[in-house]
Amino acid sequence: MKEIFWNSIAEYNAATWAWQAAFMAVAAVLTLVLWFKPKKWAKTGMKIYMIAVSLWIAFVYYMKFGASREYSNVMTIFWCLMAAAWLYDLLTRFSTFGKSGKYRPWGIIMLVLPLAYPAVSMLRGLEFPEITTPMLPSAVALYMLGMLMAFNEKINFFAFILILHWAVIAMSKIGIFNIPEDAILAAACIPSMVIFYLQMLNSCPQGLRPSTKTVKILIFSVAAVLAGCMFIA
Amino acid sequence: MASEIQDRPVTEKHMLEIADFIARYLSYMLGAGVHTSRVVRNSKRLGKALGVDVSIHTSQKTATLTVGSEELRLKDTRVIDIPAFPISFEWNADLSALSWAAHDHRMTLDEVRTKFDELTAKPGMNPVFVLFMVSLANASFCRLFGGDIWAMLVTFTATMIGFFTRQHLMKNKVNHYIVFIVSAFVASICASSALSLGIETAEIALATSVLYLVPGVPLINGLIDITDGHIQIGISRLVNAFMLIVCIAIGMSITLMMVKDSLL
Numbered sequence: 001m002k003e004i005f006w007n008s009i010a011e012y013n014a015a016t017w018a019w020q021a022a023f024m025a026v027a028a029v030l031t032l033v034l035w036f037k038p039k040k041w042a043k044t045g046m047k048i049y050m051i052a053v054s055l056w057i058a059f060v061y062y063m064k065f066g067a068s069r070e071y072s073n074v075m076t077i078f079w080c081l082m083a084a085a086w087l088y089d090l091l092t093r094f095s096t097f098g099k100s101g102k103y104r105p106w107g108i109i110m111l112v113l114p115l116a117y118p119a120v121s122m123l124r125g126l127e128f129p130e131i132t133t134p135m136l137p138s139a140v141a142l143y144m145l146g147m148l149m150a151f152n153e154k155i156n157f158f159a160f161i162l163i164l165h166w167a168v169i170a171m172s173k174i175g176i177f178n179i180p181e182d183a184i185l186a187a188a189c190i191p192s193m194v195i196f197y198l199q200m201l202n203s204c205p206q207g208l209r210p211s212t213k214t215v216k217i218l219i220f221s222v223a224a225v226l227a228g229c230m231f232i233a
Numbered sequence: 234m235a236s237e238i239q240d241r242p243v244t245e246k247h248m249l250e251i252a253d254f255i256a257r258y259l260s261y262m263l264g265a266g267v268h269t270s271r272v273v274r275n276s277k278r279l280g281k282a283l284g285v286d287v288s289i290h291t292s293q294k295t296a297t298l299t300v301g302s303e304e305l306r307l308k309d310t311r312v313i314d315i316p317a318f319p320i321s322f323e324w325n326a327d328l329s330a331l332s333w334a335a336h337d338h339r340m341t342l343d344e345v346r347t348k349f350d351e352l353t354a355k356p357g358m359n360p361v362f363v364l365f366m367v368s369l370a371n372a373s374f375c376r377l378f379g380g381d382i383w384a385m386l387v388t389f390t391a392t393m394i395g396f397f398t399r400q401h402l403m404k405n406k407v408n409h410y411i412v413f414i415v416s417a418f419v420a421s422i423c424a425s426s427a428l429s430l431g432i433e434t435a436e437i438a439l440a441t442s443v444l445y446l447v448p449g450v451p452l453i454n455g456l457i458d459i460t461d462g463h464i465q466i467g468i469s470r471l472v473n474a475f476m477l478i479v480c481i482a483i484g485m486s487i488t489l490m491m492v493k494d495s496l497l
Contacts, residue, residue, distance in 0.1 A: 001431060070428070070429060071425075071428040071429040071493075072429065073492060074422075074425050074428055074429050074491075074492045075426065075429055077422055077491060077492070078422065157397070158397070158401075161393055161394050162394060164390055164393070165390035165393075165426070168386045168387060169430065172383045172386070172430050172432070173430065176430055176431060200361055201359070201361045204359055204361060207356045208357055209355075209362075210359065212359075214362070215359050215361055215362045215365075218365050218366075219361075219365070226386070229386060232382070
Protein backbone atom coordinates (compact mmCIF):
# COMPACT_ATOMS: atom_id res chain seq x y z
CA MET A 1 0.00 0.00 0.00
CA LYS A 2 2.84 2.40 0.95
CA GLU A 3 4.75 1.48 -2.20
CA ILE A 4 1.77 2.13 -4.47
CA PHE A 5 1.22 5.45 -2.68
CA TRP A 6 4.79 6.71 -3.15
CA ASN A 7 5.04 5.36 -6.71
CA SER A 8 1.95 7.32 -7.72
CA ILE A 9 3.46 10.48 -6.21
CA ALA A 10 6.68 9.90 -8.13
CA GLU A 11 4.80 9.39 -11.43
CA TYR A 12 2.71 12.50 -10.79
CA ASN A 13 5.74 14.67 -10.05
CA ALA A 14 7.73 13.37 -13.00
CA ALA A 15 4.92 13.96 -15.47
CA THR A 16 3.49 17.24 -14.22
CA TRP A 17 6.33 19.24 -12.67
CA ALA A 18 5.95 22.00 -15.29
CA TRP A 19 2.21 22.27 -14.68
CA GLN A 20 2.82 22.29 -10.94
CA ALA A 21 5.26 25.16 -11.35
CA ALA A 22 2.69 27.06 -13.43
CA PHE A 23 0.00 26.58 -10.78
CA MET A 24 2.39 27.80 -8.08
CA ALA A 25 3.33 30.85 -10.14
CA VAL A 26 -0.33 31.79 -10.65
CA ALA A 27 -0.97 31.31 -6.92
CA ALA A 28 1.99 33.53 -6.04
CA VAL A 29 0.87 36.32 -8.41
CA LEU A 30 -2.75 36.25 -7.21
CA THR A 31 -1.68 36.19 -3.54
CA LEU A 32 0.66 39.14 -4.01
CA VAL A 33 -1.97 41.15 -5.91
CA LEU A 34 -4.57 40.43 -3.19
CA TRP A 35 -2.05 41.37 -0.54
CA PHE A 36 -0.85 44.68 -1.96
CA LYS A 37 -3.64 45.82 -4.34
CA PRO A 38 -6.81 43.86 -3.56
CA LYS A 39 -8.77 44.41 -6.78
CA LYS A 40 -12.11 42.83 -7.55
CA TRP A 41 -10.66 40.85 -10.49
CA ALA A 42 -8.01 39.38 -8.22
CA LYS A 43 -10.65 38.21 -5.72
CA THR A 44 -12.68 36.57 -8.49
CA GLY A 45 -9.46 35.20 -10.01
CA MET A 46 -8.45 33.64 -6.68
CA LYS A 47 -11.80 31.85 -6.39
CA ILE A 48 -11.48 30.56 -9.96
CA TYR A 49 -7.94 29.44 -9.09
CA MET A 50 -9.23 27.57 -6.04
CA ILE A 51 -11.81 25.77 -8.23
CA ALA A 52 -9.16 24.96 -10.83
CA VAL A 53 -6.61 23.65 -8.33
CA SER A 54 -9.28 21.52 -6.59
CA LEU A 55 -10.30 19.98 -9.91
CA TRP A 56 -6.62 19.46 -10.78
CA ILE A 57 -6.13 17.44 -7.58
CA ALA A 58 -9.39 15.56 -8.20
CA PHE A 59 -8.83 14.57 -11.81
CA VAL A 60 -5.09 14.73 -12.46
CA TYR A 61 -3.66 13.65 -9.11
CA TYR A 62 -6.30 11.16 -7.96
CA MET A 63 -8.10 10.04 -11.11
CA LYS A 64 -5.08 9.81 -13.44
CA PHE A 65 -2.00 9.18 -11.32
CA GLY A 66 -3.66 7.78 -8.20
CA ALA A 67 -5.87 5.33 -10.09
CA SER A 68 -3.82 2.38 -8.84
CA ARG A 69 -4.69 3.25 -5.23
CA GLU A 70 -7.74 1.73 -3.59
CA TYR A 71 -10.78 4.01 -3.53
CA SER A 72 -9.01 6.87 -5.30
CA ASN A 73 -12.41 7.70 -6.83
CA VAL A 74 -13.60 8.68 -3.33
CA MET A 75 -10.86 11.27 -3.15
CA THR A 76 -11.77 12.51 -6.64
CA ILE A 77 -15.33 13.09 -5.46
CA PHE A 78 -14.11 14.76 -2.25
CA TRP A 79 -11.98 17.26 -4.18
CA CYS A 80 -14.89 17.87 -6.54
CA LEU A 81 -16.86 18.79 -3.39
CA MET A 82 -14.06 21.21 -2.50
CA ALA A 83 -14.33 22.72 -6.00
CA ALA A 84 -18.11 22.93 -5.54
CA ALA A 85 -17.61 24.82 -2.25
CA TRP A 86 -15.48 27.42 -4.04
CA LEU A 87 -17.85 27.54 -7.03
CA TYR A 88 -20.75 28.22 -4.66
CA ASP A 89 -18.63 30.94 -3.06
CA LEU A 90 -17.89 32.44 -6.48
CA LEU A 91 -21.55 32.42 -7.56
CA THR A 92 -22.91 33.81 -4.28
CA ARG A 93 -19.92 36.14 -3.76
CA PHE A 94 -19.86 34.94 -0.18
CA SER A 95 -16.28 35.35 1.01
CA THR A 96 -14.75 38.76 0.53
CA PHE A 97 -11.01 38.04 0.73
CA GLY A 98 -10.98 41.24 2.73
CA LYS A 99 -7.97 42.15 4.85
CA SER A 100 -8.19 41.49 8.56
CA GLY A 101 -5.18 42.43 10.59
CA LYS A 102 -5.41 40.24 13.66
CA TYR A 103 -4.36 36.87 12.24
CA ARG A 104 -2.40 38.01 9.18
CA PRO A 105 1.05 37.02 10.50
CA TRP A 106 -0.32 33.51 11.14
CA GLY A 107 -1.78 33.57 7.60
CA ILE A 108 1.61 34.48 6.11
CA ILE A 109 3.23 31.52 7.86
CA MET A 110 0.58 29.15 6.51
CA LEU A 111 0.90 30.55 2.98
CA VAL A 112 4.62 29.81 3.07
CA LEU A 113 4.31 26.39 4.73
CA PRO A 114 3.41 24.46 1.52
CA LEU A 115 6.94 25.26 0.34
CA ALA A 116 8.24 23.35 3.37
CA TYR A 117 6.82 20.07 2.01
CA PRO A 118 9.65 19.34 -0.49
CA ALA A 119 12.20 20.64 2.02
CA VAL A 120 11.02 18.19 4.69
CA SER A 121 11.04 15.37 2.12
CA MET A 122 14.61 16.16 1.12
CA LEU A 123 15.67 16.37 4.77
CA ARG A 124 14.25 12.86 5.14
CA GLY A 125 16.58 11.76 2.34
CA LEU A 126 13.97 11.48 -0.42
CA GLU A 127 14.83 12.52 -3.96
CA PHE A 128 12.83 13.97 -6.85
CA PRO A 129 10.43 12.73 -8.17
CA GLU A 130 9.56 10.67 -5.09
CA ILE A 131 9.07 13.69 -2.83
CA THR A 132 6.16 15.76 -1.61
CA THR A 133 5.56 19.04 -3.45
CA PRO A 134 3.37 22.13 -2.85
CA MET A 135 0.94 20.72 -5.42
CA LEU A 136 0.00 17.62 -3.42
CA PRO A 137 -3.48 17.58 -1.81
CA SER A 138 -2.38 18.37 1.76
CA ALA A 139 -0.11 21.22 0.65
CA VAL A 140 -2.92 22.65 -1.51
CA ALA A 141 -5.31 22.39 1.46
CA LEU A 142 -2.72 24.20 3.56
CA TYR A 143 -2.45 26.99 0.99
CA MET A 144 -6.25 27.33 1.00
CA LEU A 145 -6.19 27.48 4.78
CA GLY A 146 -3.49 30.16 4.62
CA MET A 147 -5.65 32.24 2.26
CA LEU A 148 -8.64 31.88 4.60
CA MET A 149 -6.49 32.91 7.55
CA ALA A 150 -4.78 35.86 5.85
CA PHE A 151 -8.01 37.24 4.38
CA ASN A 152 -10.52 36.22 7.02
CA GLU A 153 -12.88 39.21 7.04
CA LYS A 154 -15.65 36.85 5.84
CA ILE A 155 -14.55 33.32 5.02
CA ASN A 156 -15.84 30.40 2.97
CA PHE A 157 -16.76 28.18 5.89
CA PHE A 158 -17.70 25.22 3.69
CA ALA A 159 -14.17 25.18 2.31
CA PHE A 160 -12.78 25.45 5.83
CA ILE A 161 -14.61 22.44 7.24
CA LEU A 162 -13.67 20.41 4.17
CA ILE A 163 -10.03 21.36 4.85
CA LEU A 164 -10.52 20.37 8.50
CA HIS A 165 -11.79 16.97 7.35
CA TRP A 166 -8.80 16.68 5.06
CA ALA A 167 -6.50 17.48 8.00
CA VAL A 168 -8.01 14.53 9.91
CA ILE A 169 -7.37 12.31 6.87
CA ALA A 170 -3.84 13.71 6.71
CA MET A 171 -3.26 12.86 10.38
CA SER A 172 -4.15 9.24 9.81
CA LYS A 173 -1.97 9.12 6.67
CA ILE A 174 1.13 10.08 8.67
CA GLY A 175 1.46 6.59 10.09
CA ILE A 176 -0.35 4.57 7.44
CA PHE A 177 1.59 5.88 4.40
CA ASN A 178 4.72 7.08 6.23
CA ILE A 179 4.22 10.68 5.18
CA PRO A 180 5.26 12.84 8.19
CA GLU A 181 5.03 15.95 5.98
CA ASP A 182 1.27 15.82 6.50
CA ALA A 183 1.80 16.74 10.14
CA ILE A 184 2.33 20.31 8.87
CA LEU A 185 -1.30 20.57 7.70
CA ALA A 186 -2.63 18.91 10.84
CA ALA A 187 -0.60 21.21 13.09
CA ALA A 188 -1.75 24.31 11.18
CA CYS A 189 -5.37 23.23 11.10
CA ILE A 190 -5.94 22.88 14.84
CA PRO A 191 -5.24 26.52 15.82
CA SER A 192 -7.14 27.61 12.68
CA MET A 193 -10.11 25.56 13.84
CA VAL A 194 -10.09 27.36 17.18
CA ILE A 195 -9.77 30.79 15.54
CA PHE A 196 -12.52 30.26 12.93
CA TYR A 197 -15.00 28.69 15.34
CA LEU A 198 -14.40 31.46 17.87
CA GLN A 199 -15.07 33.96 15.08
CA MET A 200 -18.24 32.09 14.17
CA LEU A 201 -19.24 32.09 17.85
CA ASN A 202 -18.68 35.84 18.12
CA SER A 203 -20.88 36.45 15.08
CA CYS A 204 -23.82 34.58 16.71
CA PRO A 205 -26.57 36.67 18.33
CA GLN A 206 -26.09 37.43 22.04
CA GLY A 207 -27.96 35.59 24.78
CA LEU A 208 -28.03 32.11 23.23
CA ARG A 209 -27.54 29.03 25.40
CA PRO A 210 -25.26 27.66 26.66
CA SER A 211 -23.04 30.62 27.56
CA THR A 212 -20.28 31.74 25.20
CA LYS A 213 -17.74 30.64 27.82
CA THR A 214 -19.09 27.08 27.79
CA VAL A 215 -18.97 26.88 23.98
CA LYS A 216 -15.40 28.24 24.04
CA ILE A 217 -14.40 25.51 26.51
CA LEU A 218 -16.00 22.94 24.19
CA ILE A 219 -14.10 24.27 21.15
CA PHE A 220 -10.77 24.22 23.04
CA SER A 221 -11.48 20.70 24.36
CA VAL A 222 -12.19 19.31 20.88
CA ALA A 223 -9.05 21.04 19.55
CA ALA A 224 -7.06 19.46 22.39
CA VAL A 225 -8.44 15.99 21.54
CA LEU A 226 -7.51 16.50 17.86
CA ALA A 227 -4.02 17.60 18.89
CA GLY A 228 -3.76 14.48 21.07
CA CYS A 229 -4.73 12.30 18.12
CA MET A 230 -2.03 13.94 16.00
CA PHE A 231 0.47 13.08 18.72
CA ILE A 232 -0.73 9.43 18.65
CA ALA A 233 -0.31 9.38 14.86
CA MET B 234 -73.86 35.27 32.88
CA ALA B 235 -71.26 33.28 34.73
CA SER B 236 -70.44 29.64 35.33
CA GLU B 237 -68.49 27.95 38.11
CA ILE B 238 -66.09 25.18 37.23
CA GLN B 239 -63.76 24.46 40.11
CA ASP B 240 -65.15 27.56 41.90
CA ARG B 241 -63.96 29.84 39.14
CA PRO B 242 -66.42 32.25 37.48
CA VAL B 243 -66.23 32.43 33.69
CA THR B 244 -67.77 35.12 31.51
CA GLU B 245 -68.21 34.87 27.74
CA LYS B 246 -65.39 37.30 27.06
CA HIS B 247 -63.12 35.50 29.50
CA MET B 248 -63.93 32.16 27.89
CA LEU B 249 -62.87 33.47 24.49
CA GLU B 250 -59.61 34.75 25.98
CA ILE B 251 -59.01 31.32 27.49
CA ALA B 252 -59.72 29.73 24.08
CA ASP B 253 -57.20 32.08 22.46
CA PHE B 254 -54.59 31.12 24.99
CA ILE B 255 -55.20 27.35 24.84
CA ALA B 256 -55.06 27.53 21.03
CA ARG B 257 -51.62 29.10 21.28
CA TYR B 258 -50.55 26.66 23.98
CA LEU B 259 -51.47 23.53 22.04
CA SER B 260 -50.08 24.82 18.74
CA TYR B 261 -46.72 25.45 20.44
CA MET B 262 -46.72 21.99 21.99
CA LEU B 263 -47.66 20.18 18.79
CA GLY B 264 -45.19 22.30 16.80
CA ALA B 265 -42.38 21.43 19.21
CA GLY B 266 -42.92 17.69 18.66
CA VAL B 267 -44.90 16.66 21.73
CA HIS B 268 -46.99 13.51 21.28
CA THR B 269 -50.71 14.07 20.87
CA SER B 270 -52.12 12.46 23.99
CA ARG B 271 -49.87 14.60 26.18
CA VAL B 272 -50.95 17.76 24.33
CA VAL B 273 -54.62 16.82 24.75
CA ARG B 274 -54.17 15.88 28.40
CA ASN B 275 -52.27 19.09 29.25
CA SER B 276 -54.70 21.32 27.35
CA LYS B 277 -57.68 19.72 29.10
CA ARG B 278 -55.96 20.13 32.47
CA LEU B 279 -55.24 23.77 31.69
CA GLY B 280 -58.84 24.30 30.58
CA LYS B 281 -60.15 22.70 33.74
CA ALA B 282 -57.86 24.87 35.86
CA LEU B 283 -59.15 27.98 34.09
CA GLY B 284 -62.78 26.87 34.28
CA VAL B 285 -63.66 25.63 30.80
CA ASP B 286 -64.11 22.29 29.02
CA VAL B 287 -61.67 21.52 26.21
CA SER B 288 -62.00 19.13 23.24
CA ILE B 289 -59.29 18.76 20.63
CA HIS B 290 -58.94 17.08 17.24
CA THR B 291 -55.45 17.02 15.77
CA SER B 292 -53.94 16.40 12.36
CA GLN B 293 -50.43 16.84 10.94
CA LYS B 294 -50.74 20.49 9.95
CA THR B 295 -53.77 21.79 11.87
CA ALA B 296 -55.69 21.25 15.10
CA THR B 297 -59.34 21.89 15.88
CA LEU B 298 -60.07 23.21 19.35
CA THR B 299 -63.44 23.54 21.02
CA VAL B 300 -63.67 25.40 24.32
CA GLY B 301 -67.02 25.33 26.08
CA SER B 302 -68.85 26.06 29.26
CA GLU B 303 -71.95 24.10 30.27
CA GLU B 304 -73.14 26.88 32.55
CA LEU B 305 -72.85 29.49 29.82
CA ARG B 306 -74.29 27.04 27.25
CA LEU B 307 -71.61 28.33 24.93
CA LYS B 308 -68.98 26.66 22.76
CA ASP B 309 -66.21 28.27 20.72
CA THR B 310 -64.51 26.23 17.97
CA ARG B 311 -61.47 27.25 16.00
CA VAL B 312 -59.02 25.66 13.58
CA ILE B 313 -55.37 26.35 14.37
CA ASP B 314 -52.35 26.05 12.09
CA ILE B 315 -49.50 24.15 13.75
CA PRO B 316 -46.26 26.12 13.36
CA ALA B 317 -43.09 24.20 12.46
CA PHE B 318 -40.84 24.75 15.46
CA PRO B 319 -37.64 22.81 16.02
CA ILE B 320 -38.11 19.74 18.25
CA SER B 321 -37.88 20.99 21.83
CA PHE B 322 -37.82 18.66 24.83
CA GLU B 323 -37.50 21.76 26.96
CA TRP B 324 -40.83 23.21 25.81
CA ASN B 325 -42.32 19.76 26.22
CA ALA B 326 -41.26 19.61 29.88
CA ASP B 327 -41.82 23.29 30.72
CA LEU B 328 -45.27 23.59 29.14
CA SER B 329 -46.41 20.33 30.71
CA ALA B 330 -45.23 21.62 34.08
CA LEU B 331 -47.10 24.87 33.42
CA SER B 332 -50.40 23.01 33.06
CA TRP B 333 -49.77 21.29 36.41
CA ALA B 334 -48.79 24.60 38.02
CA ALA B 335 -52.00 26.21 36.73
CA HIS B 336 -53.98 23.27 38.12
CA ASP B 337 -52.22 22.97 41.49
CA HIS B 338 -51.69 26.64 42.30
CA ARG B 339 -55.01 27.84 40.82
CA MET B 340 -53.25 30.44 38.64
CA THR B 341 -55.29 33.07 36.81
CA LEU B 342 -55.28 33.35 33.01
CA ASP B 343 -52.99 36.39 33.17
CA GLU B 344 -50.53 34.55 35.38
CA VAL B 345 -50.51 31.48 33.13
CA ARG B 346 -50.13 33.63 30.04
CA THR B 347 -47.22 35.58 31.54
CA LYS B 348 -45.48 32.36 32.56
CA PHE B 349 -46.10 30.86 29.10
CA ASP B 350 -44.56 33.92 27.41
CA GLU B 351 -41.57 33.65 29.74
CA LEU B 352 -41.04 29.97 28.96
CA THR B 353 -41.37 30.30 25.20
CA ALA B 354 -39.18 33.41 25.05
CA LYS B 355 -36.14 31.60 26.46
CA PRO B 356 -33.12 32.06 24.16
CA GLY B 357 -32.39 29.33 21.61
CA MET B 358 -29.39 27.04 21.44
CA ASN B 359 -26.09 28.32 20.10
CA PRO B 360 -25.65 26.88 16.55
CA VAL B 361 -21.90 26.36 17.09
CA PHE B 362 -22.64 24.35 20.24
CA VAL B 363 -25.25 22.26 18.40
CA LEU B 364 -22.83 21.68 15.51
CA PHE B 365 -20.14 20.37 17.87
CA MET B 366 -22.49 18.30 20.02
CA VAL B 367 -24.16 16.60 17.02
CA SER B 368 -20.73 15.77 15.59
CA LEU B 369 -19.53 14.41 18.95
CA ALA B 370 -22.73 12.37 19.30
CA ASN B 371 -22.21 10.77 15.89
CA ALA B 372 -18.55 10.05 16.69
CA SER B 373 -19.76 8.36 19.89
CA PHE B 374 -22.22 6.25 17.86
CA CYS B 375 -19.29 5.23 15.67
CA ARG B 376 -17.42 4.08 18.79
CA LEU B 377 -20.50 2.20 20.07
CA PHE B 378 -20.70 0.31 16.78
CA GLY B 379 -17.01 -0.65 17.07
CA GLY B 380 -15.22 2.14 15.19
CA ASP B 381 -11.60 2.92 16.06
CA ILE B 382 -10.18 6.37 16.84
CA TRP B 383 -9.59 7.27 13.16
CA ALA B 384 -13.09 6.15 12.16
CA MET B 385 -14.45 8.30 15.02
CA LEU B 386 -12.48 11.35 13.89
CA VAL B 387 -13.60 10.91 10.29
CA THR B 388 -17.21 10.53 11.47
CA PHE B 389 -16.83 13.67 13.60
CA THR B 390 -15.69 15.88 10.73
CA ALA B 391 -17.99 14.24 8.15
CA THR B 392 -20.97 14.88 10.43
CA MET B 393 -19.80 18.44 10.95
CA ILE B 394 -19.79 19.02 7.18
CA GLY B 395 -23.19 17.33 6.73
CA PHE B 396 -24.81 19.16 9.63
CA PHE B 397 -23.36 22.51 8.56
CA THR B 398 -24.78 21.86 5.07
CA ARG B 399 -28.16 21.10 6.66
CA GLN B 400 -28.07 24.28 8.79
CA HIS B 401 -27.13 26.36 5.73
CA LEU B 402 -29.82 24.87 3.46
CA MET B 403 -32.53 25.17 6.13
CA LYS B 404 -31.57 28.80 6.70
CA ASN B 405 -32.14 29.33 2.96
CA LYS B 406 -35.57 27.65 3.24
CA VAL B 407 -34.78 24.78 0.87
CA ASN B 408 -37.39 21.97 0.81
CA HIS B 409 -36.61 19.74 3.79
CA TYR B 410 -36.69 16.51 1.78
CA ILE B 411 -33.99 17.93 -0.48
CA VAL B 412 -32.09 19.08 2.62
CA PHE B 413 -32.10 15.51 3.94
CA ILE B 414 -30.95 14.00 0.63
CA VAL B 415 -28.11 16.53 0.20
CA SER B 416 -26.99 16.36 3.85
CA ALA B 417 -26.96 12.55 3.85
CA PHE B 418 -24.98 12.52 0.60
CA VAL B 419 -22.41 15.10 1.78
CA ALA B 420 -21.86 13.45 5.19
CA SER B 421 -21.55 9.93 3.76
CA ILE B 422 -19.27 10.93 0.87
CA CYS B 423 -16.93 12.66 3.33
CA ALA B 424 -17.02 9.68 5.68
CA SER B 425 -16.25 7.35 2.78
CA SER B 426 -12.82 8.96 2.52
CA ALA B 427 -11.92 6.64 5.43
CA LEU B 428 -12.13 3.72 2.94
CA SER B 429 -9.08 5.01 1.08
CA LEU B 430 -7.00 4.87 4.25
CA GLY B 431 -7.48 1.15 4.61
CA ILE B 432 -8.89 1.55 8.14
CA GLU B 433 -10.57 -1.68 9.23
CA THR B 434 -13.62 0.11 10.62
CA ALA B 435 -14.07 2.55 7.71
CA GLU B 436 -17.48 1.09 6.86
CA ILE B 437 -18.69 1.86 10.40
CA ALA B 438 -17.68 5.50 9.87
CA LEU B 439 -19.62 5.52 6.61
CA ALA B 440 -22.72 3.97 8.19
CA THR B 441 -22.78 6.18 11.29
CA SER B 442 -22.12 9.46 9.51
CA VAL B 443 -25.82 9.92 8.65
CA LEU B 444 -27.30 8.92 12.01
CA TYR B 445 -27.76 12.57 13.02
CA LEU B 446 -30.51 12.78 10.40
CA VAL B 447 -32.65 9.90 11.70
CA PRO B 448 -36.07 11.36 12.65
CA GLY B 449 -36.33 9.67 16.06
CA VAL B 450 -38.91 12.00 17.57
CA PRO B 451 -41.54 11.69 14.78
CA LEU B 452 -41.05 7.89 14.79
CA ILE B 453 -41.57 7.59 18.56
CA ASN B 454 -44.44 10.11 18.58
CA GLY B 455 -46.14 8.29 15.69
CA LEU B 456 -46.05 5.00 17.56
CA ILE B 457 -47.21 6.56 20.86
CA ASP B 458 -50.06 8.35 19.05
CA ILE B 459 -51.25 5.11 17.44
CA THR B 460 -51.09 3.15 20.69
CA ASP B 461 -52.96 5.98 22.46
CA GLY B 462 -55.73 5.87 19.86
CA HIS B 463 -54.79 8.97 17.85
CA ILE B 464 -54.50 6.80 14.75
CA GLN B 465 -54.87 9.55 12.15
CA ILE B 466 -52.06 11.83 13.34
CA GLY B 467 -49.99 8.79 14.34
CA ILE B 468 -50.02 7.49 10.78
CA SER B 469 -49.32 11.01 9.44
CA ARG B 470 -46.27 11.29 11.68
CA LEU B 471 -45.00 7.83 10.75
CA VAL B 472 -45.43 8.55 7.02
CA ASN B 473 -43.57 11.83 7.48
CA ALA B 474 -40.74 10.03 9.33
CA PHE B 475 -40.70 7.30 6.68
CA MET B 476 -40.30 9.91 3.92
CA LEU B 477 -37.31 11.40 5.74
CA ILE B 478 -35.76 7.95 6.13
CA VAL B 479 -36.24 7.37 2.39
CA CYS B 480 -34.44 10.69 1.75
CA ILE B 481 -31.52 9.59 3.95
CA ALA B 482 -31.44 6.29 2.06
CA ILE B 483 -31.38 8.13 -1.29
CA GLY B 484 -28.49 10.37 -0.18
CA MET B 485 -26.50 7.45 1.16
CA SER B 486 -27.28 5.25 -1.86
CA ILE B 487 -25.82 7.89 -4.19
CA THR B 488 -22.59 7.69 -2.18
CA LEU B 489 -22.57 3.90 -2.14
CA MET B 490 -23.22 3.68 -5.88
CA MET B 491 -20.31 6.05 -6.48
CA VAL B 492 -17.76 4.54 -4.15
CA LYS B 493 -18.71 1.07 -3.06
CA ASP B 494 -21.43 -0.52 -5.13
CA SER B 495 -20.84 -3.87 -3.44
CA LEU B 496 -22.41 -2.45 -0.29
CA LEU B 497 -25.62 -1.44 -2.04
